[in-house]
Amino acid sequence: MTFDVEIVLRARDHAITERIEQAGEPGEWTETDVAAILREILLAIDRAQNPGAAERYVALRGFSWIVEPATGGVVIAIEIPSGAAVAGPFDIAQPALDRMISLALASASPKTVVH
Template sequence: MTFDVDVVLRDRDHAVTERIHQTGEPREWTDTDVAAVLREILLAIDRARNPAATDRYVALRGFSWIVEPTAAGVVIAIEIPSGAAVAGPFDIEQPALDRMISRVLAAGSPRTVVH
C-alpha cells in the first residue's frame, strides 16, 4: 500500500508531502508493520528537516501521537520537538490501530530493573 505523510517543521510555514510504500494492507498489519510505519513517519520528518543527511536513525519514543478518524479512514498524527506529521488515511479501525501503536511503543520503552 501507499500512503502520504504531510510534514510541517517548526521553523516553516508550509507542509512537505512524502509518499511512503508499505507492504500489506492496514487491516492485516502486525505490530512489526506498525513499528515500520511509525519509523517511516519519523524518517519523513527527518528527511524534511535534513534533506542532505545520509545516515538516519529514529527511535520509537519521545513523541506524542494520536489516531484520528477521517471520512477516508484513520490518520496517524505525530508531534516531535522539530515538527509534526500526519500520515494516512489507513483502512483500519481506530481502536485496533491505537492498541497496536501502544503495544509497539511499550515494547520499545526501557525497562527499569531493580537488583
C-alpha cells in the same frame, strides 16, 4: 500499500508531502508493522528537516501521537519538537490502530535492568 505523510516543520509555513510504501494492507498489520510505519514517519520528518543527510537511527519515544478519523479511514498524527506529521488515511478501525501503536511503543521502551 502506499500512503502520504504531510510534514510541517517548526518555524515554516508550508507542508512537505512524502509518499511511503508499506507492505500489506492496514487490516493485516501487526504491531511490528506499525512500529515500522512510525519509524518511517519519524524518518520522513528528519528527511524534511535535513535533506541529503544519511538516514539515522529512530527510537520510538519522545513524541506525541493520536489516531484520528479522516475521509477514507484514520490518520496517524505525530508531533515532535522539530515539527509534526500526519500520515494516512488508513482503512482500519481507530481502536485497533490505537492498540497496535500502544503495543509497538510499549515493546520499544527500554527495559529496567537491575544489577
